[in-house]
Structures are given as C-alpha cells and as structure tokens.
Amino acid sequence: MKHKSTIGFSLLAVGFLYCFYLHITALNSLSDNGKPTVLIAHWQGERGCKEALQAVIDEYNQLHPETHVRQQIIVGAGSSFTRWCVTQIIGGNPPDIMQYHAGFRSYLGNYFVGLGEYADQPNPYTKGTEHESIPWKDTFYGGMSGNWEPQLMDYYSIPNTMYTKRFYYNKNIFRKATGSDKPPETMEEFIDICQQIETLGIIPVIVENATGVLGVQFMTTILSQIGWSFEHDLDFNHDGMVQPQEFMRGVYVDGFEFSDARLNAGLDLMQRFSRHWGKGFNAIDTTIAPFMFIQGKGACYFGGSWLGRQMLDSCEFDLGSFPFPLVTSDDPVAGDFYCGPWGENTKEPGMALAVSKGPNKHIAIDFLRFLTTRKNNSAFNAGPAWVPGVIGADITPAVRAFQPLIRGKSVGLFDGVRSFQIEYKRIIQNFLGDVYDRETASVELAKNYRKTGRGDNLRAARDSKRRLLKVEEIRNDVDRQRLYAKTPKEKKLLRDRLTKIYETQVYGLNSVYATFGTAAEVEGR
C-alpha cells in the first residue's frame, strides 16, 4: 500500500515538474526581453492563415528589433472569441490588436482607437509604390466604407481580405451539354446553357431557396444593372444613392408604385431564370446545396469565395467559376432598362483588425500599416488562399476568378427595412413557386411595404439617432479641448476636427429627420 502511494506521489511530482517546465518554457517564448510587445488576437484558424500572418510578423520584427509582435488564435469565431476579448478588455489587459467582431460595438468608443486620422493619411510603408500619395483608406476595395462606424463617426478597424460571390460550375457537365466549358457572360447565354444542361437530366443551377444567397443577391444584381435611373425618381438629394428614407418618401408621399416597369422586369427575369433552379429549390437549404453540387447533381452553384478551398479539395470534377452574368441591352426582358454593369467597386473587405487604447497603440497601428501594403497583403492572403483586400495586391491563382470586379454601380431599394425584408422573401418564394403571379406579387409587395415600411423606418431612425448621441460626447470633449488649446497649430487641428464631426453628424441627422418628417406627413393624412 505504502509502495503504491510512493509511486503515486512520484508520478504526481514528475507531472508537476513537467508542467512547471512547460510553464517556464511558455513564459520564455512569450518573453519580450523588456521590449514593448504587441499581441494580435484573432479567430482565423483556417489552414495557412496563421503561418502567413507569422511570416509578415517575423519580417516586421526584423525591421523593428526594438519591438515584438506576436499572434494568438482564440478558437470560436463568434461568441467565444468575443467573450475572451471582452474579459481581457474589462480586466484592463486587452490584446493590442483584435479581429473586429460586432460584439465589440458597445466597447469601441471607450476602449478602441479611432483610426480616422490615420486612414486619411497615406500609409508610410507604401513609399515608392503607386499608393504612395493616396490616403490609406483608399488603398482598400470600397475605400473602407464597411469599417465606418456611423454612431461614432470614425473608423475603428482596418480590413485585410475580400469575400466575393460567384457561380461555381462543373466544367465536365458544361462540356457534355454544350461542347465547351466556356462560362456564360450574359443572362441570355446562361439561360440558353441551362436549357441544354436540362436535356441531360441534370439540374442546371442548385439554389438554396429563394431566401438564400442567390435569391437575395439576384434582385440586387439585376437592379444594379437596370435601376441606375431610380435616382431620377427617388434620389431626392441627388447623392447618387436611393437611401431607405428616400424610398419611403417615394412610396408614401411621391406616388412611387411597386408595379414600376423596372421592378416588373427584375421579377420577370428572376422567374425566367428560376425555371432552371431544379424542382423544389425552396426546400433546399445552405447545408445541402453545396453538397449536391459537389456530388455532381447540378451544374452550377452560387456561393462565396470563402468556399474556394473546400470546393477545390472536395470536387472530383473540373471546377470553374464565373461572375453573375450581365443583363445587356439586348436582353428580351430587361434590356430596355439596361444602364450599365453591376460591380464590386464598393465591396467591403473583411477580417478587419481593431486597435485597443493602450501604451502600444502606435506600434499596433504601425504594424497594421505594414500588414496592408500591397506586398504584405498579398503574402498574407496567399496562405489561406483568400482574395486580398488591398487594391492591386497579387491574388493566388486558385481564387483569381473571385477578384473584385471594379465597375458599375450598386443599387438597393429595400435595404434596412427589416420587417419588410421578411415579407419580401416570403412573397418572392410564393412568386417563384408559382403561388403568386407577377401582378399579385407586385400588389403584395406594395401592400406589405405600406404596412411595415413606416414603422420599420421609424425604428431604424430612432436607433440611428440614439447611436449618434455618442458623437455629442466626442464633440463636447473636442470643444473643451479648444478652450485650453495654446498654439495656433493645436487650435487649427481642433477646429478642423470639430468641423468634420459636424459634417458627418448633420449628414446622419438629415436621414433621421427625413424619416420623422415623412412619417409625420403620412400620419397627418
């Protein structure tokens, strides 16, 4: 018995010593030798990502031996990562750079660095390249529009990679059906190819119901080609975009009808195309659709660049991809309204990184500048085979088809109207499932927008007004600093900052007040 406990205690002691050794080794590996250490926390565990980021980090550490940058992956893209970061933030020891997550939104103003003043300056690491004199934000696809935090009137993260959507297609099926694997460029060509594929008894396009990626994308893409002219009817302030409050004003006050010929053409085209989506597509969901495609049950599948690696590894056929085909002015259904191609020039890159307020913030920002040069952004995205977020960065051949198409214009009409979007999806499902004809669908759309649009827009406007209150505090603090500013340079800087706050605050409030005004007018009738 005594012998057994000796063995047990010995094992315990060895285990303890081993753990102690591991702890010391880990501490040594994290040791900064007195240098300021910048920690990057992110959740990207995809193959190749960690290694590619480490290569850029190593290069930076070599260039700046006085500092030390390191990364840590926190597994769990959603809640686990956010929980971990928020715990660190509240504990007063946040990582210097964190992958941005919507869960940080309420912490941004107090714990993260506003990056607007840096984003407006050129990136010093781009000296000698064509990005040399361009503001940092303009070196990204979309000009960092997706990183703008309207409630704080500032940028709080820097993007790194792009996610675009394309049709994946089975080249073998295309060759068998048409004699060629050349992808279609126009909707007419696509529909023609679909008809030829159907003769083989194969589903031309696998779609996860009308509320899935393709169903939602379809109208936006079509409207982005035939709806430029909506600005003549609905863009009251002529900024080139039809904002939700303008659409609301158009419908409730200005007599815009859902039976508009351009909307009808979009619906007709969608119905014509949906005839080739395979029977019962409304019952297929996002977990089934890609597997049906991988199994060769369909010729095309509409999905995102994030599926690229999975598709390449899983498909046992010749895989290709092509962008959503164009309508063109010859299109028999919508050609009369064709204005120009759809495009991705305003598409917003992802994997955004935010900087926490702390002693190392300047090093953290400097590292982000280094990471987002054309060369380093290419190197980083090459690892996991992602599309680079920096304009002009080299793209891995495997995902070249997903490179953003810099052209055209994006037109959306029902954005930000939540209850109506639910109704919209229901109506489209019924329309494509032949429960509604086009006239009934139009009537249903109008009826439901009139029922939900006012309330939806009012809710959104009140939220927006509440969010803008943070700007009040920022403005108040800048005003206080102006009282104590001594040098003319300091005074000018604060004056400029205050003016800029006003510019964006007033712009944001105009949308809110336009909604309140239109709602009041509707009520008064």
Place this chain on the structure above:
Amino acid sequence: MTCLRYSIFSFLFFVEALLSAEADTRLNCHRSKGLYKQGARHCLTLLEHTTSKDDRMKLLMELAACYQFDTRAHTYEQAVQVYEQFIQNFPDNPLCAKAYFNIGRCYDAFTLEREKDIQKARTAYRACYESYPDSQWADQAYFWHANSYIYKLTPRTAETAAKMLETFLQNYPRSLLTAVAHSQLSELYCAWLNDHRASIRHSEAALDHGIRDTNIRRLHLYRLGYLYQFKMNDAANAIRWYKKLMDESPMQSDPNYFAAKKRVEELTASENSRTGTAGL
C-alpha cells in the same frame, strides 16, 4: 526659519497639485471608460468637500457631462438641472455659454422629437448666442437653433431652417461651421425645396470653404454634376464636376465613380457631335 517655511509650503503645494491632478485624471477616467454613474457619484462626493470656486466649476461641468452622456440611464434632465445650477452659481463666468448650449443639446438631441422639448432647446440656444455672442458656442448654438426646425423634415420645415441658415452665414461669416451650413443648405434646397440653382450655389460654396470629410466632398461633386446635367442642361459644367469626382476617387472606390465616368463619355460624345468635332 524662512527656508523651512518655504520648504513646507512647497511640499504642501506639491501634494495639493498631485491630488488635484489625480482627481482630474479620475474624473476623466470614469467617463472615458463609459462609467457615467461612477463618474457622477465621484463628482458629487468631491463637491461635498470642495470649497475652491475653480474646482467646483470643473466638478459641476463634469457632473453635468456624466448625466448628459449617460444614454443608458437617460439622465439628461438631471444634466439640465446641473447646468442651470452652474449658471445660477457662476452667472458671470464665460462657461455659462457652454452651459446654455448644452441645455439646448440636452433638449434637442437626447429627447424624443417632442415639440415642447424643442421649444426649450431653442430658448437655451437663443440665450447662448444672444448673451454670449463672442463665445466659441455662439455660432454653434445658432446653427443648431436653425436645424431644430427640421427635426421633422418636410418642405415646410426645410424652408424655415433654410432661411435661418442663410442668416447664420451673414451673422457668422468666419464660423468654423460655414462649410457645414452651406452643405446643409445645398441639401435642403435640393431634396426639399426644389431650388436647384440655390443648391448648386451652396454646394460650390461648401467645397470652396473646405468640406473635410472625403465622402461628403464627393457627394457634393456628384450632386453638382447631376444638377448641371439634368436640371440646368449645362453639359460643360456637368462634365467638369463629374471629372473632379473621378479625380478625387483615384482608386475608383466611390459608389458614383462609374456612373460619373459613363456620363462624361456620353456628354462628351454628344457635345462633340453637336459641335461637329467628333474624331478630332
């Protein structure tokens, strides 16, 4: 003896300075972390023990700010009371302008679009710019007073606000808000008053006075191109502004870049065919 007294005095001064700096840091520290309630509590505790006039002023302003910006607790009415207390206690202090201005902001921005609150906001704004015309808040108060008429934006309210903003430009020609006021007037004339000529004038003035935000700058450039093309039938000016928009979006990331490009091509072609210079 004098030396000892001097040393003690210096030591006490040093301790006082340290404590005051620490208190200031703690005051800001609470609010900068979003801990408004703790900030307010801290200010109230310090106010009980502080007799210095300067410190009391600072504490009252910070206390009011803690109440005003605590959007979760919705304590703007308490903020108004503290600002009023400040005005009552220190009527000759120039910071009363700030207090009046912030009372206006409390009623204007933090309440739910109620007419009686907006009226109170206007009274406070007026007190600010009429009683303290040279303060740094006078022009801001006048600007918000004008904008308070459009809290429900319709053609009727837009007209009232536009009139007052035109007066603002006359009264405060060197205000930091000149470009913003021109920008706002351009928006009101374009979207609500259907006066495209006035909208063009104010957009051009806004750009001349230096709109800082690149997105809003580009918005004005596009608006000018559009209004000249479709409302004024002036192809030359439309091309000029569209081209400027393209120049200011070198990476083609502006949402209107390609629309502007297409229109420049179309307008140039039609101008060429009209003047018979095609192919030259």
